[in-house]
Amino acid sequence: MKKIFVLDTNVLLNDPRAIYSFEDNDVIIPLAVLEEIDNLKTKSSDLGFNARESSRILEELRSRGNLHDGVELDSGGTVKIVINGGLELPEGLSSSKMDNRIISTAIHLQEENSEKKVVMVSDDINLRLICDAYGVKAEEHSSTKLKEEEIYSGFKEINCSSSLIDKFFQEEKISPSELNQLNDSLYPNEFVQLTADDRNKNTALARFDGENLVTLRYNKSQPAKIRARNREQQLAFELLLDDQIKLVTLSGKAGTGKTLLAIATGLSKVVDEQAFSKLLVARPIQPMGKELGFLPGDVEEKMGPWMQPIFDNLDFIVHRNKDARFAYQKLLDKDLIQIEALTYIRGRSVPDQFIVIDEAQNLSLHEVKTIVTRAGEGSKLIFTGDPFQIDNPYLNFHKNGLNYLAHKFHDQKIAGHVMLKEGERSELAEIASDLL
Structure with a gap:
């Protein structure tokens, strides 16, 4: 029996081509989704790019026919834009929220189509819960969701x-x-x-x-005088120190040393071996908990709070090295280290650099693709993150850029992955990571 799939905005923002992943079923895009996409199209971030790409795909389909009546896809299904029941929302749903208007579309379609099963598709957990309350089946978009x-x-x-x-x-x-x-x-x-x-x-x-x-080739190596304290850290160094491996993904809970190992190796490669021209460290601007609002100062001052974990790791390395080679302020002045937010990486080509992307678990699949395709000739990319601590509300353990990247590249000779397990930050941090 054919189904009717109603798409939430976040599905298209994560994957603009998601409308093609529902085989011969009917795909419904509520008018409220188009309004949300329109509000995001001017943003310079990946959300803005995906919003524009979604609009372009729908415009291409519109050239085949009227989207109000439905346009047939090559798979045998159809795509249709629907106004949510003349904006008559069920009791308990306020029309001031776009999510409610999207849910209302699914509710009205379910009332009007007794022969077809209506399914709401959303990566928003709360929206799926509300759908359950109104008796509408809801599921996560699974085309990019990894199985256990x-x-x-x-x-x-x-x-x-x-x-x-x-x-x-x-x-x-x-x-x-x-x-x-x-x-x-x-x-x-x-x-x-x-x-x-x-x-x-x-x-x-x-x-x-x-x-x-x-x-193993590098089991005695100590880049920037940082030594491996356990088996997984030793394996991580094997990948980080091998210049033939161009993409390394390191995952693990907090305190396992992912970022420290990557930065220490990068410093050693840039300063000692001069195998790369620069160490570039970047991380997504994704707050944990409530945001502090606008921060004062220039770009460097605004980025300070977000990049402090990187400076903490650099401080640790500097204190392990008494000579001045790893004094990171001098390295910053010589342009051997660059620390920035991922917001500015689109459109760049980054050759001959050791690139560390921290907190990669908060990246979407499209953002990961954008970053990897920025790597120029001679560069090496390191992605680190904790897939058990995801701050992005639309991502989870089975759907995030870090795990997806490790899965997609696991059969490539130029890539490698290690999942670190043992915490080395402190006894307290290790116990807290397990218990809390």
Whole structure:
């Protein structure tokens, strides 16, 4: 039975081509959605870009026919713009809120279409809850939602004999077939812990290079005098220090050292090895809790509160290094470090730089695509974030730019991912992260 899908504004703002993902069913766009898109079209952010792109797609469909009557899609479905029941809202819903007008559209369509099931599609949790209260089925847009098994960790454990582990250490590599593993069951730059299945319980850490499991290359490295304190941090350094890997994603809860490892490696690569011309650190402007309103001062002063976590990590590194090479104010003056908000990255091409994108869990799929496509020749991109702490109201653990990027690039030789688990900030921070 064909269904009627009513789209909320945030669906189109996250994915302007979402109207094409409902097969042969009918897609309804409430008039209130168009009004919200129109209000956002002038913004210079990704929301503004997606608003304009949504309008362009609808304009293209309008050339095929009248959107009020419905335009047929190649999939067999239709797209239609609907005024929400002559603006007659059900009792309890105020017309002053756009969300209520969108919900009202779904309610009236359900009353008028007994033969077709009406489904409200929204990434807004509260809107879905209100739909439930009025008896309208509501669901999250799932075309870009990752399933639990699709969340990539970048690590697996394999049991084997002690003799194979001895051979691995002697030859510094081993074929997956010797472990009864097929090559296509491992991904490039995926890490493996080999564990002996006898009483000795010998272990070895390896990285899959696309053909063989090989020994780690950077297990003794300490970029900017920052050393790995646990297994996952050691694996992270393997990816961060390898210049052949152009995209690294690091996820994990607060205090696992994601940002510190990335910045320390970037400083070492720029200052010591001179492998890159500059360290660029950026993060989205996404507040936790209530906003403070407009901040005084110039752009640099306004960005100060948002970028303070980056300066905290730089302070930690500077105190670990007594020489003046890593005094970040001098590096800033020499233009070897640049710290900025992601708002200004659109339209740029960033070559030959070590780029760290912090708090990437708050990025949408389109924002991640925008950032990655800015990377010029010779640049390396590092995305760090905690997918368990998302401040963006339209994203969650299964739908955010960080996890999506790790999933999409997990079979690429130029990319790698590690999920860090152990907190190293302090005993208090570790306990709080687990309990609260």
